[in-house]
Amino acid sequence: MKLILTNHHLDDRGGSELYCSELAPALRRVGHEVAVFTLRPGHISDELARRGVPIFTTGDDARIEAFDPDLLHVHHAPCLYYLGALRLRAKVLFSSLGVIPALEAAPLVWEGVAQGLAVSEEVLDALRSSRFGSEVPLTIFRNWFDDTGLVPEVPGRPGEARRIAVVSNHLDQTLARDLEAIRAAHPGLEWTHFGYPNNSVEMSPELLRGFDRVITIGRTALLAAALQKPCLLYDVHGCDGLMTPERLDALASRNFSGRLTRSRPSRRELEHLLLDEARQVDVAALAERIWREYALSRRVEELLALYTRLLEGKTSLGEQTRSAYGREGQVYTEAWVGRLHAEAREKALQRESEAKASEVTTLRECLQAERTLSARLRTEVEQLASALSVKEAECAHLGSELAMIRSSLAWKVVSQVRGIKDQFIAQPNSRVRLIYDHMRHRLKQRRGLGYASRE
Incomplete structure (x- = not known):
């Protein structure tokens, strides 16, 4: 089978982008010829290209028509509008992954679309409320974790919380402040944020295994559960508490998004969830269900069965539908x-x-x-x-x-000199006195002092 997966943009490590980047290689591994179309290429499409997946974008009309896909698996209506106007005879499957981004809305034009997919009951209800949903068959096709190269962990129990991973492209500031306060109150505990704007990296199993708790939503929550890591569903839209086997179906109805209860735990409640309640989660039983119901390998089997049914149907793109897209x-x-x-x-x-x-x-x-x-x-x-x-x-x-x-x-010298004088020169008309007076007179004349002796 030749098919094209579409995604509006492939330049960020976001939900639908990673959905596409995981599904395309998985379909190729089971023998199908898969290409990807995007209106905005980027490093995600570059990664796919390096793995051998052909990438199409606007202006590649001739290449897309030459590829001549049997089926289009479309995310985002603008991609459908573009490809629907080309000379293609493909069956079309439209998939919606959320209710909040405008791009996930049902298409306004859907001629040739044979099936609609919703990732959860919440999304299914949103599609059903549209004209598209009232005319096109809809079914739920749930999220997954990528089990490529993985095997289930040996059953275990949660340990003490020392390292906490927060995986989100929209880090809630209240959560960040509360985690920092908890860290300060518990020496040896640390938390790390993965996501935009400063730490967007691939969330591999090897990376998550290094943490004792995970705070996230969506497919990363499923991967954490598969690795037997206690996972708290918490993002900017709210908190749905810890993932447990008993709550799995209810949480799936909102695609593990934090929007089921939308609670906002206090700092003390958050601390209790992470340090105390998380240790009571039966992570082995939860992991067993996740592996049985949410592995990508299982999803590929379900999807291929759906593709086969669509290929046997009559609804497809063609000359009559092309004018609708104009x-x-x-x-x-x-x-x-x-x-x-x-x-x-x-x-x-x-x-x-x-x-x-x-x-x-x-x-x-x-x-x-x-x-x-x-x-x-x-x-x-x-x-x-x-x-x-x-x-x-x-x-x-x-x-x-x-x-x-x-x-x-000086005074002592003068006193001594005067004493000597009185002792030796004081006698008038003595020979010593005459010599003394004579010498003194000559000295005064030489200096020009011009005053007579007072002696």
């Missing part, structure tokens, strides 16, 4: 291309703004560093000036003491 697909594509250009321009301006903001931040940091350095140098200068003042005062004090010492020594 140029809608091309009109949408042109509008989408314009939007892509606008988004690219917006992203370029955002990157430029972020670069400028980063430059301003760097300059502010440099300025603050200079201010800090200036303040430190100013303080050092003030400290040095103060020290200099102290040293100057010490020098002045020492100079004063030195002057006093010198004055004291």
Whole structure:
């Protein structure tokens, strides 16, 4: 069988993108020729291409018609509008995976569509309320976990919560704050967020096995349960509590989305769920049901049986249906291309703004560093000036003491000289006195002092 899977965009690690990227290789492994069509290629379609899956996009009309698929498995109405206008004779299956994204809505034009699929009772009710759902047969085709290369774990019991994985592209900020408070209150406990914007990685079994608890929704919740990891269904739309064997069917009715009860546990309730109640979950019994009812290998068998029935039916695309789609697909594509250009321009301006903001931040940091350095140098200068003042005062004090010492020594010398004078020169008309007076007179004349001796 030759078939084309479609998805509006394949540039993010989101729900429908990963649904498509897991299903296409699984169908190829059982011998079918599978290609993928997308209006917005990206790294998910690049990964598929590296695995040998042909990728079609707008402008590949001739290649798509040459591929001549037997069946189109369509996600997202804009893809149906585009492919419905091409010269194809394929059977068409339209699949909806949710009720919140507008892209998951029922198509407005559905000529040639033989079957509609809903991922849950919630989605089935939404499709039934549309004109499409009133005219096209609908059935539930549930989600899965990718069991490729896996075998069931040895039955076990939950251990102590030490490492918690939060897998979400829309991390709830209340959840993040509560987890951080719980982490601070329990040394040795840590939590890690996987998803946009900073940690979008493949959620492989090897990665999840390293954690004791998982907080997530959708297919990752099914994988966690298959690995016997206690899983709390909690996302931006609410919390549905822990997955248990008893609650599995009810949780499936909302595709394990957190929208069944939409509760908002308090911090204390969240702590109790993760640290206490999670240890009471019969993870072995839950894993046994997940493996039996939700493995991708089982889903492929169900899907191939459905494909076979559709191929035996009469409803398909053709010359009569092509006029119903007309140029809608091309009109949408042109509008989408314009939007892509606008988004690219917006992203370029955002990157430029972020670069400028980063430059301003760097300059502010440099300025603050200079201010800090200036303040430190100013303080050092003030400290040095103060020290200099102290040293100057010490020098002045020492100079004063030195002057006093010198004055004291001079006085002693003068006193001693006078004593010698009185002792040896005081006698008038003595020979020594005459010599003394003569020498003193000559010295005064030489210095030009011009005053008479007072002796």
